[in-house]
Amino acid sequence: MNRKLKSDCLELLAEVISERCPDILPQVQGVAIYNLGLTERKRVVDALADELRSNCVGANGEPNSRGILLDRLIGFLEPLDAPIGWKDGS
Numbered sequence: 001m002n003r004k005l006k007s008d009c010l011e012l013l014a015e016v017i018s019e020r021c022p023d024i025l026p027q028v029q030g031v032a033i034y035n036l037g038l039t040e041r042k043r044v045v046d047a048l049a050d051e052l053r054s055n056c057v058g059a060n061g062e063p064n065s066r067g068i069l070l071d072r073l074i075g076f077l078e079p080l081d082a083p084i085g086w087k088d089g090s
Helices: 007-020 022-028 030-035 038-055 065-077
Strands: none
Touching: 007 022, 007 038, 007 065, 022 030, 022 038, 038 065
């Protein structure tokens, strides 16, 4: 099943990428996100994971609302060997 990102996730994605790896920002904006190559996808996932670990986990170890969106983005981009937005239903 193919999925699409919601606007709140796209906005957060652009924000994190502009801060952490701005050189690939044009490649993740709009529909370009669905055409990322493996190298760029890995960089985006790493940037999102770094942001999640740095700023989005509460004292109890659970993600805050921003962290939940970041987790959704990471899940959307992984697995790295499948088309973006693919979910196998398992």
